[in-house]
Structures are given as structure tokens and as C-alpha cells.
Amino acid sequence: MKKKGRRGHGEGTVTQRKDGRWQGAFYSEDGKRHFVYGSTQQETLVKLRKAQREDEQGTLATGPNLKVDAYLQQWLEEVQKPTVRISTYVKYKKLINTYIVPALGGYQLQKLMPQHIQALYTKMGKKGLSVKTIQNVHGLLHNALDNALRWNMVSRNVTSVVKPPRIRKKEKQVVNLEQARVLMLAARGERLEMFIALALTTGMRRGELLALRWSDVDLDSRVLHVRRTVDFIARYGYVENEPKTERSRRDILLPLFVINMLKAHRVSQREQRLKVGKKWVDLNLVICGLEGNYLNPRYILKMFSKLLQSAGLPHMRIHDLRHSVLSLLVGMQIDPLSVQELAGHEDITTTLGIYGHVNYAMLQLIADKFDEVFKQDS
Structure with a gap:
């Protein structure tokens, strides 16, 4: 009964x-x-x-009670794919299919609990996955469930009460002024010579350097225009995009020695084009492969490692050259706003954050200033 x-x-x-x-x-x-x-x-x-x-x-979940797998696929294809870069879409798809769906895909969306998500993060950590990967999964889930909340498919975003592990800030590997000179000398006559010279004097990102065209460089006024970036994405090939933010679109004044290097580099490139003939891919790139196409990022990494070894410098990422430029500018006592403009940072706090690992030079400057001000009293 x-x-x-x-x-x-x-x-x-x-x-x-x-x-x-x-x-x-x-x-x-x-x-x-x-x-x-x-x-x-x-x-x-x-x-x-x-x-x-x-x-x-008005917060009652009234939408269809899909399973987490079905909802995430719908969210990815209908909400994210039309609005984000291909590289972001591919990244999200990998995170969903590799980590989230195997653990959470079978749950009803409205029955997804904080402890389910916490268990996923714990399991990922035990498998040895990086904190950064777990943070990426957390960010994706939070974004997706916020959308489900707006669609009234859930009554709350359960990720809001789940704490992923915190990323410990790692010390960045940078080169000092003398090491930068050594690296520049080691690159002379090598395939990466122009790449290294521009990286060490402009602070440009790898993707910005590889997408740089001759039409972006005014040799007479010594101005370089950063207008695009390029990434290699599996199954998509090389994909060009505009810079992520408005500030990333910037103009950089080049040193005279770099202008002279660019002029010589252009002559050498024209000779290579004649040698290749019809095989030449006319992308008008400043830094390119032997047939005018995009320079392979893996090749750059391989050549960069050899350069570091031959120069007797510690191992570092290519992106560390960008941090090195900002560090060198600090040593030259350049003001943060100018460094922000050169780097294309959206927020000055990002620029100031770069200064954290080179504060010793600034502290010495402060100490010297106090010596100068108060020495008559001692």
C-alpha cells in the first residue's frame, strides 16, 4: 500500500x-x-x-536532466567552439574526454555533487598529474556549470565549494646581461640568429615572432608592429590568430643593430628563395623555414637547446627569453609602464609580478639612495 x-x-x-x-x-x-x-x-x-x-x-533547475557527458559535449560544441580560439577548443576537448568524462560523465548533471569533483582531483593528483592540469580541469568545469546554472539546468554550481590544489609559483630561469651577450654571440651565423636577436630585444612571444611578416616591419622608422600570432595545433596545422588582448597589439621600436641584422637577413632570405625556386611558400614571413613556410616549433626547441649547450648556459624554455628581457630592463632601471607597453601586458600587475624574481637589483638601488641621502648624518 x-x-x-x-x-x-x-x-x-x-x-x-x-x-x-x-x-x-x-x-x-x-x-x-x-x-x-x-x-x-x-x-x-x-x-x-x-x-x-x-x-x-527563479533558481529551480527546470532544464533537461542530461548526463554530465552529454551536457559537456553540448556546451563545448554549441557555446565554446563558436567563440573561442581553435587552440582553446582543442584544449577543452582533450580535458573533457581524457579526464572529466571517464570519472564524471555517467552522473546526472543535477545529481553531480562536490565530493564527486573533489574525488576526481584527488585521483588526478595520485596519478602524478600536474597541479596546472588539475587547475585547468577545475576552471573548465566551473565555466561549464556556470553556463548550466544560467540555463536553469542545475540549481547551483557545485565547483564553487571545491578547492583544487594551489599552484606553487616556480622561479623563472632568466639570463643576465652577460649571458644574453654570450647567447647572442653563440647564435651568430646559426639558423636561429634572427629569432634570438628579436626575442632578446623585443620580449615578443614565440607565436608572435613566428607570425611576423615583413609588412609588419618598417626598417626606415625602425618600428615593428605586433599584429598576429601563430600556433601549431594537432590535426589543424598552423593556425593564425590576432593577439589575445588589445594591448598585445603593439608597436616596438627596434635597436639600430637589429635593423642592420634584419636588412642582412632579408638579403639572405631572398637568396634562399631563388635557390628554392617554385617550392618557395610565399607567406612573407621574417622568420621562416628553408622553403618560406612556418618554422617548426619543435625544430626551434631543438636548435635552442643546442645553442644553450654551446654557449654554456643553463637549460631554459624559449618563453624564458621573454622574462629575461623584462628582467634586463629592470636592471636598466626602465619604468614599469614602459615595460608593460613593450611586453603587451593587459594589466600592470602582471608586469610588476615579473619583477618579483629580480628585486635584488632594485633593493640595491634603494639602499644606495638611502646611503646618498643620509650619509651626511653618519
């Missing part, structure tokens, strides 16, 4: 099912009937009242 429970205060009913579980039911303001379930009458009544309050506040 179906055992009827008492009506709570207000609308809705609570009844016991044949399987022993309790069921609460009520009609929302749009006329649809909703159900909640519990193991006891009191638990079910509490859930019923919560659902009714959410209905009154």
Missing part, C-alpha cells in the same frame, strides 16, 4: 512509494510537476521545501 505522508506547510505532497522510498511532488509556477526523493519522510520534506523556495526565487 502507498503510505501517504502529511502535507507540509504550503503546496506539495509527500508520499511513500512501494519500494520504501519517499517521494515529494509539487507544481512549479510554469505548471510543470516536479519530484524530489529521500529515504525518510522528513528528508523528502526538506528537499521539497528547498525546491519550492528555488522555484519562487
